[in-house]
Amino acid sequence: MALVLAVVAFLMTLTGGLVAMRVRDRRHLVLGLAGGLILGVVAFDLVPESLEQSPGGPLGVPGPMVGFALGFLLLHVTEQAAAIHQAHEGEYAPHEHPHGHGHGHAGAGRAGILAACALVAHSFIDGLSIGLGFQAGTGTGVFVALAVIAHDFADGFNTFTAASLNRADRRPALVLLFADALAPIAGAAAGSVVAVPDGVLGPYLGFFAGVLLYLAAAEILPEAHSRHPRALTLGATGLGVLAVLLIVGLAE
Template sequence: MAVFVALGAFLMTLAGGWTAQRVTDRRHLVLGLAGGLMLGVVGLDLLPEALHAAGGDVFGVPAALLLFVAGFLLAHLVERLLAVLPGPLDSAGAEGIPIAAHGVDQHVHRSPEVGLAAGAAMVGHSAMDGVAIGAAFQVGEGMAAAVAVAVIAHDFADGFNTYTITSLYGNARRKAVTMLVADAAAPVLGASSTLAFTIPEQLLGGYLGLFGGVLLYLAAAEILPEAHHVHPARSTLLCTVVGTAFIWLLVGLAG
């Protein structure tokens, strides 16, 4: 049954990625919405669950929050290690993202490796979504139903964000689609794996805290600033608010 539910997550992930691909002419709106979805998933879904499941404090601070900060710093470190230094590029370059600095138009070259690393992190998270579904079925049908609704609903956002993040850093469409398909298949594999073992709740909570920090960094430091670079429109801000409110609605319905 857990694997069957994970198939629903598979379809929702593909639907999210397909939506991201179809609105390339409104890229700033896509990025604004993606940032809102990511903020909502972190603040309203991942972090509360991590605080509940991760266990006690470490030197006066909840373990989940320490891992949350560690995830944020890890994402920042990885980006700094992989990103290419800014420099002027041909304005027609596909990987050049225009910005205004000191009154001069420049372009920032985004390292494709950063996008692939971020996409891989999303795939890992989706695998853990599948594990969460399987673990919930081990607890009982009531818990399984709540987790299944939450996972399937926010996997639309996962698919949307996986494609957006991967392509944002200059990766070709083929690579972004490949990462999207991997992200869609990950919950099925994760759910299937729980047929052979039981995951400790504390370990799952710690993972959610760590990944929440990574996701928040991507939203705050990359996705949202990029959304407002060329089109600092009110509609972009509205999309961000709508994305966050949508996750709030899903969490409320799942609860």
Template sequence: MPILLSLAAFLMTLLGGLVADRVKNNRHLVLGAAAGVMLGVVAFDLLPEALTRDAVEVLGVPLPMLMFALAFLGIHIVERAMGMHIAHESDYAVHRHARAGVGIAAGSALVIHSFLDGAAIGASYQADASLAVAVAIGVIAHDFTDGFNTYTITSLYGNARRRALTLLTLDALAPVLGATLTFLIAIPPHILTAYLGLFSGFLLYLATSDILPEAHTTRRSTGWTLAATVSGTLIMWVVIGLST
């Protein structure tokens, strides 16, 4: 049963990525919506989940929030370090390759997140079958946006369409693998919550520092881009609220 439920997540993830691939003419709207969705995922799903699971504090600060700040600052330092290089023609290719690597890292983080979604389905099934169905509904509901974001973020950083589709496929397969492996491996709770905080900081930085500015580089329909961002956030509020 957990594997069957994760297959539905597989299909929704693929659908989200394929939609992102098909709306290139409205790229500013895609990026605006993706940033709103990412904000919603962090604010309404990842951080609340991490804080309810983890009681460990480091110098009075919950571990997930410490990892959140570490990820945000870490990716900022990396990007500023890349930006300090003078863009001579000879090193332009190196700089572009480094940015492509950021896209791969972001897409890979989303793959890991999808794996943990599948693991949540499998773990909840071991406790109660009806609980697994409830968890799966929540996973399936936001896996469309996971696929959407995986393709969008990977493409935004200059990666070829084939590479973005490869990461999208891995992202779709990840929940199936996660649901399967929960019968063999238990994820330590502290590692899970630390990862949720780390991923939250990483995701929020990309949304606010890269994706939103890129969405507004064009003067086309700025109001519609803002509306897409707000809509993406509100949609995740409703989706996550109805699935909990």
């Protein structure tokens, strides 16, 4: 049963990615929506779920929130050390280096791949949650699966959008979209046979929430607002947050 529902999640993820492919002429709105969806998933799904899994932690701070801060800081430090993050300087104002070389978009492209990989990992955890839910009982497993399926459309949408950020070649985005769609199936299979302690799963979910929030705030949303009217893009971002809030609320 867990694997059957994971296949439904697979189809929902692919549907989200296909929708993202069709709206490239409205890229700024797509990116604004994707940023809102990621923010919504972090705020209304990942963080609350991680706190439920592991509410305790060192010095009175919940373990998942320690993981959240570590995920955010680790990606920030990694980007700075590897000179990935370009701060989008050329998009906010003209900028020339002394020898006439401007900033390219390779850094943002690589950051988009990182974002997509984080979403694949998130989808694996979703599938793992389905498997573990069925270990607890059929009713619990079905409820968890419905919650996963409800937001896998957003996962597929975000994965393709992030992986195609500043890339003319769609092949990496398609590969990661397919990986994101398969991840719940792999996670459900693993969760059906392997028990993961709540003390580990909670901080892990918090860690990926920090990674995703950093990528949304530092890469996807700045790109969305770089050369386009702010009002429509802000509206798309707000719509993304509201959509996840409604999905999570209905799933509860």
